[in-house]
Amino acid sequence: MRQYIRDLFYGSVADRQVNLPLPPTPLAGGPRKLNILLLGTCAVDMLVxxxxxxxxxIRHVLMGSKRHTVVPAAAPGDDVAVVGLTLRHVLSEVTQTPEPEVDMVFARLCSEDDARVLLERTEAFLSEQVMAITGKIAAIPVLFMSFFEPSFNYMGDVIDPFDPTSPTYLVREFNRLLSRAVRKASNGFFLDSNEILNFIGRRHLQxxxxxxxxxASFINDWDFKLDANRLNAPKAFGNMLTYEVAAREFTLLLLSRIETIVKIAEQRDPVKLVIVDLDDxxxxxxxxxxxxxxxxxxxxxxxxGLAxxxxxxxxxxGLLAICSKNEEAPTVERFNAIWRGAITLDDFAxxxxxxxxxSQxxxxxxxxxxxxxxxxxxxxDNDRELSEVKAAIPEMRCLGGNHYDWRRIILRSSETQVPFVSEESxxxxxxxxxxxxxxTDADTAGSISxxxxxxxxxLRQSFFLIETPRSRYFDRAFELINKTNQFNTTGKRWEKSEFEDFLGKGGLCVVSSxxxxxxxxxxISVCLIKGGSIVQVVLSCRVFGLGAELVVGAVATRLAxxxxxxxxxxxxxxxxxATCHDYFERLGFSQTREGLYARAANEPPRYIEIENIGTPEFPPVSIWNDD
Incomplete structure (x- = not known):
């Protein structure tokens, strides 16, 4: 009954007060409605x-944060798991202190050495917890909520909040250590709930x-009735409407952030290039x-802010470009004079x-x-220009309207974000x-073939074999295979757990530079091989026409x-x-009723030097037919 009243309250009173600038959607194809597995103690139940x-x-399963806690399995329909580790449990485990004594751990820290030992033990424990949870729930993204950081300095307003024994400093360090542990897990993501708390207002919630x-949780009135017989009758802690509105805002914003992270992980409709006008x-x-x-x-x-x-x-x-109707030479001079090196033309591809x-x-x-x-x-800024571009290039996403939104759209849209930044990116x-x-050099070569x-x-090409997620180029391979459209022989997108499973069951991942x-x-390339089959080949568009794909094909075929x-x-x-429709034909494969087959490998172009075949970086394989 209480939940029914609360739901009715949200549909009428509370939601009228909610005013959230939720993440922008102009670049999105539509909302992503999720089945969320929520793991944690009663504190996270507020979200449900x-x-x-x-x-x-949301499906909430109670889970503590003690050692050897049983991690529930994800259901077949779950899209994402969200984990709220319990700070009290973590402190109890790393200090071997029971409740309620553990609640005084921060207050009893006496020295920097004590704080250092606490952090070292916490780092080891958090790594253990993250590994256990992401290992059990390996098929979907797992988001770990940050611990709530203190809302004020418990030592006093003029005492150093960054002292190594300060609870504020220590909980921030716990979050840094949790983030580090999470980023080592292939399906792990860090969900910064403190950023949302700061935005909504801690005084209403913490x-x-x-x-x-x-x-380290949300305000709760569960113990209000226990104090009903006090000599001085208790008053409700805080304003109910204010709390419920803030709680609703926090929940909606957190759910929106979860949806954004899932979209970033999926990389379904990524923005790789932003083209800007200049005037206004x-x-x-x-x-x-x-x-x-x-x-x-x-x-x-x-x-x-936009720059x-x-x-x-x-x-x-991402790549940047400029498209402006102007005289080029004086406009370049004005650009340099206006921006004075803050952003330069060299920043634009x-x-x-x-x-x-x-449009042209x-x-x-x-x-x-x-x-x-x-x-x-x-x-x-000109709707007419946007209309002309959209009419000529319907697939192009265009932004005009309120220029105050542009910065937020670029920074916060899931479509403009990436799961990680590789060296090549x-x-x-x-x-x-x-x-x-x-x-340009090719166009001016003229007299030579x-x-x-x-x-x-x-040209010099090198090959590397990826055998585990810890291999040197695993992240770049995963990025390239999931972001490449034009030279992608199957177009398949891989989940990280699926990719790891492919490697674990005998699949080969060969990348080349x-x-x-x-x-x-x-x-610049990724090739997946399983037994005698070439499963998928992708090639970066930046090396089209150089023949690198022919060397990839020669190596892949010989391995198979x-x-x-x-x-x-x-x-x-x-x-x-379409770029790769004739790829296997160029490699010498024949089209049969059952598919594409070859009994011999192609001859790679002689103008490309293959640097490391036969070295420890790559298994020996004969490339040249006359070797």
């Missing part, structure tokens, strides 16, 4: 009780104004017509400043960076610019021939992978 009409289904720091987009007004406006006023406020957001997107591995239709320029940019329109966003702009220079030009690049005289392209006398390959038309 206040999740009515959220669209998500119980450390009344309960011990080790309880990268600065206020039309720069060519507003000499009277002070240069600082032109960019202070939202333009600086910073673009650089964070670039830091994640492509720059198109001319009077051509923007954007198609040129897409060709230059070798991306599909569906993976790009165009930002412009962080260098992507540099790589794309080098590719553009390489193509294509083969001679390729030989002049001094490619260098030339201009740049090191990093890891070690298991069978005839190699089978699979090719699936995804509607976006």
């Amino acid at each position: 009780k206040r999740s009515a009409n959220s669209g998500h289904t 119980d450390d104004v009344l309960a011990s720091s080790s309880h 987009t990268m600065w206020r007004g039309v720069a060519a017509e507003g000499e009277s406006m002070d240069v600082d006023k032109r960019i202070e406020g939202w333009p600086v 910073e957001a673009l650089l964070f997107f670039k830091k994640r591995g 492509s720059v198109r400043i001319n009077w051509q239709p923007k 320029n954007i198609l040129g940019i897409l060709k230059e960076v070798n991306l599909l329109p569906a993976n790009c966003v165009f930002i412009d 962080s260098r992507r702009t540099e790589l794309v610019r080098a590719i553009s220079q390489r193509q 294509r083969e001679e030009w390729l030989a002049s690049l001094k 490619l260098r030339d005289k201009l740049i090191d392209n990093g890891i 021939l070690k298991a069978r006398s005839e190699v089978k390959a699979e090719l699936v038309d995804t509607g976006r992978n």
